[in-house]
Amino acid sequence: MISVIGGSGFIGTRLCRCLADSCKDFTIIDKAPSAAFDERGALADVRCVNSLRAAVPGESVLVNLAAEHRDDVQPRNLYDAVNVDGARNICTVAREKGIRHIVFTSSVAVYGFAPPGTDESGDINYFNDYGRTKWLAEKVFREWQAEDALNRTLVIVRPTVVFGEQNRGNVYNLLRQVASGKFVMIGNGNNRKSMAYVENVAAFLEHCLTFSPGVHVFNYVDKPDFDMNALVGTVREQLGKGPGVGVRLPYTVGLAVGYFFDLAARLTGKTFPVSSIRVKKFCATTQFDTSLGRTGFTPPVALSEGLQRTVSHEFLEDHGEETEFFTE
Secondary structure, three states: OEEEEOOOOHHHHHHHHHHHHOOOOEEEEEOOOOOOOHHHEEEOOOOOHHHHHHHOOOOOEEEEOOOOOOOOOOOOOHHHHHHHHHHHHHHHHHHHOOOOEEEEEOOHHHHOOOOOOEOOOOOOOOOOHHHHHHHHHHHHHHHHHHOOOOOOEEEEEEEOEEEOOOEOOHHHHHHHHHHHOOOOEEOOOOOEEEEEEHHHHHHHHHHHHHOOOEEEEEEEOEEEEEEHHHHHHHHHHHOOOOOOOOOEEOHHHHHHHHHHHHHHHHHHOOOOOOOHHHHHHHHOOEOEOOOHHHHOOOOOOOHHHHHHHHHHHHHHOOOOOOOOEOOO
């Protein structure tokens, strides 16, 4: 039995589709019911060890996708309550039920604004609560594995930004702006962005279920990386918007606009789609390397094809009312 904690979300739903296609037995453990697999669900919150204890079957493999991850989470202590205390509760239940295999989705956010080409040996240098609490959660799971190192398997997967159909995160927001004609390129656009298509991430998580005892750490990145000029240009071409990236602003001007909205947010208590941290993240090079190739895994979908599928699904096709997943 495979227990997918946080399986009602964006990546979890795709993973469960993979498991269903492979005829694997799984259950979804989440505080919200699954729109795709309601018959497979058990309601539980990682912040409540008793609810986890009741929901997790014995002798199962755990995949932990539950996380507090948005930039604007309030109150701030939710990051620790969900990401760190939740990890402790999961490990408590794993000990009680004799579980020996955990797959944990962490994040490249643990590296912060990392040098281009950072791999799994990169320095931990998080800059926000999300990265901090993901790193602390990794340490909690490592402690669990070390208690019985010869028999327990821990796989830590650090995805870069994940995108795909039905997701309403940062990549979708970028695509939507390009599609609407309101997109403004900030900076020179030469910064590169490592990305991950959700179908490939789900396939790799399923692949991780086969790993032997030990600690296995992988960045998840689909290659080759786009730079922002190429990414925006590709999307504009597919949407029939013409060549190039359109309007461009110098970085200093864009950052000043971000600080203006930061101030407006503090004064009004409202959240805005523009902020200084989002401008910095947009203009930063976030380019990572990975060693996942040594596991024998081959992504089923090319990154360029994943982008094309997403643009077509969201802006060129009609899918009526469907479930939307809101992430960063």
